[in-house]
Amino acid sequence: MNKFDAVPSEEEDDDENSDKCMSTISRHFFGDELDKPSFSISILENMKEEYGLFVWPCSIILAEYVWQQRFRFSGVSVVELGAGTSLPGLVAAKVGSDVTLTDDSDRIEVLENMKSVCELNKLKCEVMGLTWGVWDASVFNLHPKIILGADVFYDTSAFDDLFASLTFLLKNSPGSVFITTYHNRRYSYFVCLSQVLIKNFHLMCSGHHLIEFLMVKWGLKCVKLLDGFSFLPPDKASGLSGNIQLAEIVLSGELTEETSSSVVR
Ligand SMILES: C[S@@+](CC[C@H](N)C(=O)[O-])C[C@H]1O[C@@H](n2cnc3c(N)ncnc32)[C@H](O)[C@@H]1O
Numbered sequence: 001m002n003k004f005d006a007v008p009s010e011e012e013d014d015d016e017n018s019d020k021c022m023s024t025i026s027r028h029f030f031g032d033e034l035d036k037p038s039f040s041i042s043i044l045e046n047m048k049e050e051y052g053l054f055v056w057p058c059s060i061i062l063a064e065y066v067w068q069q070r071f072r073f074s075g076v077s078v079v080e081l082g083a084g085t086s087l088p089g090l091v092a093a094k095v096g097s098d099v100t101l102t103d104d105s106d107r108i109e110v111l112e113n114m115k116s117v118c119e120l121n122k123l124k125c126e127v128m129g130l131t132w133g134v135w136d137a138s139v140f141n142l143h144p145k146i147i148l149g150a151d152v153f154y155d156t157s158a159f160d161d162l163f164a165s166l167t168f169l170l171k172n173s174p175g176s177v178f179i180t181t182y183h184n185r186r187y188s189y190f191v192c193l194s195q196v197l198i199k200n201f202h203l204m205c206s207g208h209h210l211i212e213f214l215m216v217k218w219g220l221k222c223v224k225l226l227d228g229f230s231f232l233p234p235d236k237a238s239g240l241s242g243n244i245q246l247a248e249i250v251l252s253g254e255l256t257e258e259t260s261s262s263v264v265r
Contacts, residue, residue, distance in 0.1 A: 022047040025120075026055060028087060030067040030094075034235060039094055042120050043085045044113055052084035052103055052110035057240045058151035058181035061228040062088040065179070065246055068231060070095040072146070079144035079169060081130065081162070082152040086114050089148060093123045100142060105129025133161025135168070143173040149180040159214055167218040170251050177250050178220075181228055184243035215249075224248035 023046050031037035041063075046053040066073055066088050074096035080089035083101040093099040101118075103110045106129075114127045128138055147169050152162060170176050215221070228244035229237050 028055075028060065028063065030064070030091060034233065041087060041090045041094065042117070043087055043090075044117055044120065045085060046113075052082075052107055053113055055085045055087055056151040056183070057242060058183050058228070058244055059085065059087045060236060060240060061232060061244055061246065062148060062150040062179065062181040063091045064232055064236060065181075066091045066148070067095065073097045076145040077143060077173075078146045078148060079130075079142050080148040080150075081132070081165065082149055083114060084110060084150075086117055086125075088150055089125060090117065090121055090123055092146075092148065093118075093125050094121075097146070099123075100126040100128060100144070102128050102130035105131045105134070105136070130165065131161075132158055132165045134165075139165070139168070140172070142169060144169060145173060145176050147176060147178040149178065151183055152180065153182045154185070156210060159210060163214045163218045163220070166249075167220065167251070170220075175254065177223070177248050179246070179248050181244055181246045184245065219252045220249050221252040222247050222249050 023044065026043050026045055027040050028043065029037035029040045031039070043055050044053075045055055073092050076097055077100075078089065078092045078097040079100045079102060080086060080092075081102055083089050083103050086101045089099045089101045101114050103114065105111075111127055111129060114125075118125050118127065129136070130139060147166065149162075149166075153159065166178055170178065224247065226246045228246050229240075232240070
């Protein structure tokens, strides 16, 4: 059976059958006109798996942002962290970025799926294991202009490691920016994050101080904060729900084009 087939053969045992029945290919369209998309990206998903084998709403929103901001992505080096099914990174590759897709080095099935989606879409991206807070030799060779991360803030125990890797990459490529979408599932953490971002981290918010603490600890600041639904076309917005925000984050000491034009006050 071809690896992209979703229908299992009759001989396969029940477990294998149920695994494959949960596999599907979703198509995601990008373009300025609804009836005339410029291109589509196909994604292999496995509904049985958590996290990395499913296209999360944050990923759809970040991918659309990449498409709408495509002039920034053309010809630049992009690294996607916790890429999972990799929709934003694949859109970046489609609009001309030199893309490295990364995910947890221990999640082999996720990394294999990333290679398969590149093949399926005929896109040449590097795929590498990058576990947050772990410095393999290959990490030192990454000099991204833009770092992407969709729905990577979901497990608070991993936040510090994620910030450590992110800050390393931002420092390894002066002038770079982290563009992330996050889903406000735990109200208190992300209201806190939003307030911290909006006030450039001078605000002490009540309740959890984890995000504020980590942003200050790692010397980061937000230069743009958007409601994820504010730029989403109605046909995509109608299929999604939740409180999802998009933030652009840079090193606090850095002045970039974004900082001078669009600092959120
Ligand atoms: C909620 S999923 C989001 C996946 C994808 N970005 C999306 O939005 O569809 C979180 C992703 O982070 C990855 N991840 C979790 N912990 C990680 C770690 N310690 N290092 C690297 N990646 C990690 C998971 O494998 C998963 O792909």
